[in-house]
Amino acid sequence: VGWKQITEDLVRRRAEHNNCEIFSLEEISLHQQEIEKLEYLDKWCRDLKILYLQNNLIPKLENVGKLKKLEYLNVALNNIEKIENLEGCEELKKLDLTANFIGELSSIETLKYNIHLKELFLVGNPCTEFEGYRQFVVATLHQLKCLDSKEIERSERIQALQNYPEVKQKIREQEQAYLLKRAREKEEAQRRMQERKEKKQNQMESEHGFNSPDSLQDKENHQAEGDGEQEMWRTVEDDEEDRRFWEELTPYTPESRLETHRYIEEKRRAKDNIRESKKREKSPWTLVTAEGKVLNVNVPKYINLLLVKGKPFQFVLPEEVKPDSSSAKRSQTTGHLVVSMPKGWAAFKASRTTSYIFVEKLEVDPSKYSFPDVTKIIQEKERTGQGPVSLQPKRITETKKSNVDFENNEDVPPLI
Numbered sequence: 001v002g003w004k005q006i007t008e009d010l011v012r013r014r015a016e017h018n019n020c021e022i023f024s025l026e027e028i029s030l031h032q033q034e035i036e037k038l039e040y041l042d043k044w045c046r047d048l049k050i051l052y053l054q055n056n057l058i059p060k061l062e063n064v065g066k067l068k069k070l071e072y073l074n075v076a077l078n079n080i081e082k083i084e085n086l087e088g089c090e091e092l093k094k095l096d097l098t099a100n101f102i103g104e105l106s107s108i109e110t111l112k113y114n115i116h117l118k119e120l121f122l123v124g125n126p127c128t129e130f131e132g133y134r135q136f137v138v139a140t141l142h143q144l145k146c147l148d149s150k151e152i153e154r155s156e157r158i159q160a161l162q163n164y165p166e167v168k169q170k171i172r173e174q175e176q177a178y179l180l181k182r183a184r185e186k187e188e189a190q191r192r193m194q195e196r197k198e199k200k201q202n203q204m205e206s207e208h209g210f211n212s213p214d215s216l217q218d219k220e221n222h223q224a225e226g227d228g229e230q231e232m233w234r235t236v237e238d239d240e241e242d243r244r245f246w247e248e249l250t251p252y253t254p255e256s257r258l259e260t261h262r263y264i265e266e267k268r269r270a271k272d273n274i275r276e277s278k279k280r281e282k283s284p285w286t287l288v289t290a291e292g293k294v295l296n297v298n299v300p301k302y303i304n305l306l307l308v309k310g311k312p313f314q315f316v317l318p319e320e321v322k323p324d325s326s327s328a329k330r331s332q333t334t335g336h337l338v339v340s341m342p343k344g345w346a347a348f349k350a351s352r353t354t355s356y357i358f359v360e361k362l363e364v365d366p367s368k369y370s371f372p373d374v375t376k377i378i379q380e381k382e383r384t385g386q387g388p389v390s391l392q393p394k395r396i397t398e399t400k401k402s403n404v405d406f407e408n409n410e411d412v413p414p415l416i
Helices: 008-013 105-113 133-140 154-162 164-210 213-225 227-247 254-281
Strands: 027-029 050-052 072-074 094-096 119-121 302-306 312-316 327-330 337-342 353-358
Touching: 105 133, 105 164, 133 154, 133 164, 154 164, 164 254
Parallel strands: 027 050, 050 072, 072 094, 094 119
Antiparallel strands: 302 312, 327 337, 337 353
């Protein structure tokens, strides 16, 4: 499995405070990025003074030796087991290695070359449980002023130097015992990983057998009987696997920490794949029924229009528009219907409209389909009886001409 790398894009995104310029970057925070290898920073960011890399999956200190101006390095909560490759960090003043897996306490001797180192944090590492741990560190690093947030007194250093040979011997013995223990833990982790790999391979083979030509008909019948039941069975199986994984007693090691991360990432990808497959399985929208009836689909980018003579027409727009500000007009020169719709983002930019010209007329056979004529729902009425009497329009009675046989009798009152 490939590791998650430190990419240039990631560094630029985390360098917003420096206008995304990385060559002149002096401080950067790359914590909680699931980084599994420390690289490239010594080439891209030579002027770094402060580097935050806590809570990642970094197993080794490397590729930071060329950061000559680095003053503070925070690699807490990683998988580091040994202090190394920091001799080139000439200006290093503060080093935070809290909650790692450092068991080779003698590796701190490489920090002798960092003459400006004043603060060191090793809390939460296996080496802090060694007998004589603090005395060994104090006597080894003469330039150190503070260890694990506790200031080093002059008297403490004098006493540590007096007992240094004895303490050093004890540290060597405990270190060897720890390295043997780590070797067994690595073998156990390798065995557990192999078992998981074989189990997963068997599951894939069983699924492949279920997809074989001999069982293809059975699979179709099974799916026809109920995919919901199969999905429920898979959910129960996943829940059982989760329960076994989280309830299994395992030592807290770099391998178990990495295995937990891989398991969570695998489950997350599986859920994302299921979610994406469900999105792809959605049936397409039905815009017009088989009988020719246009449906009102309440989704973005679908617009229903009632055109001339009450004939409905539905079409898809490539982007959002403002229907309240839209207009439909018949061209007096060509007879085409021109629909103008302002774009939805026109309020933020210059006014622009999207026009659609319909050359072909929409024809519907009235003998098969009937649509209400919404243009005749409300009848126009004469605006009489409104406002002052002097401003009311005068009613003009016109005598309509009719056929020749008609006689107008003045004695007969009008019907209206």
